Amino acid sequence: MAPSDQAGTNAPLERASALLDLGRWPEAVTALGAVVSTDPDNSYAWCLMAHGQLGMEDIPKAEAAARRAIALEPGREWAHRLLSTALSVGGNHAAAIASALEAVRIAPWLPETHRNLARARLRAGQADQAEEAATKAVELAPNVADGHLLVGMARMRAGNPVGAEPALNHALSLEPENAVAHNELARLSLQRAGVGMPGTLAESAAGFAKALRVDPTATVSRRNLDIVLRAFLSRGAYFLFLAAWVATLLERGGLTTTTSDGTVQRVLAVALMAVPLWFTGRFLLKLGSGLRTVLWGVIRNDRNAGVAVGLEVLSVAGVIASAAVNDTVFALVAVVTAIVARLLLRQPGAGSGGPRGGPRGGREYDAKQNQARWDQFRRLRGRRYTL
16 A cells, blocks of 8 residues: 555544654654544554654654554555664664565565665665665666665665766756765765875765755764865875975985985975875865865864864974974974874764665664664655655
8 A cells, every 4th residue: 555545534644644744753643642542453543653753763662653553454565664664773684674575575566665675685784685676666666766876875885886876876867955865976986085186085075065955964974074074184184294204304314315405305395395285275176165164163163173283284384494494303293293183183984874764884883873873864754754
């Protein structure tokens, strides 16, 4: 049955359904509580209840409501999908896949069942099987963005970024305001951004920012943007370290020069600063004024980032002073400050937007992962979990 097959025949259910569409979860759950108290055998009402409890992030109650709906009407595929979602977000991946497979068995012609299976397999780390399910969903509904998105995410998880990019771009062509697709494409840009590629690094920052503009609640994209900006500062520190280290060798005579008065050493030491300056300038020019403001906020509001930038400035001063007075001490100070700055800016890798609700595979199960689960999961809310 379709998820909305009974709302129009029952005024309280219709009102609850409208509240769910608006994301007014507590009101909807309260209204549905009154419905099931007078009509406890209404499986559709229990499905709506499960949907509302998922919106309120109460997984045990959502699971209980979905199981009640299944007990009343085992052939309602939506109930099995709701149960699969609750189990998957709760970390019970084997049971979630089993419920998703049951939904496929009941309604193999519905693309929603195959997309649900793909999400469950992605959350379980089964990338190849997830791509197979998502591909089937695309075959059934080629003009729905979520199918292409899931194909792209499965390929990324399987280590196939070349195959993932066209699928993600196709998803955006169908749904330009898809925050998860923007996040995943930005992650691809970040993966391609080598140490000396400030333009690509800035493109990934712009992608994460676009995901945030589309969905301001996307804390995964917000965290990824923060990681990119810190990566810029960290790579700047790396280039400063290289410049300072070479300056140290020059001052100590570790590199051969053509004059005895140190002129060439001094010129080379100063010239080395062109590399971090080029990297910084290129990144900031590509970044855009809005994101430069965000970068300044990171530096101003985060103690580690602020201290690291201060140390980078000190490192620059050390290299210049070393060249000016021909003193190795200043070069050594520049080396140490650049190393400390880089250590202060160390960050984990960028996180996936998730399969409309799943965490990135391979990450430890902790509070941050739970937050990521729910941030990704919110992308489903208000859409009746039929994607």
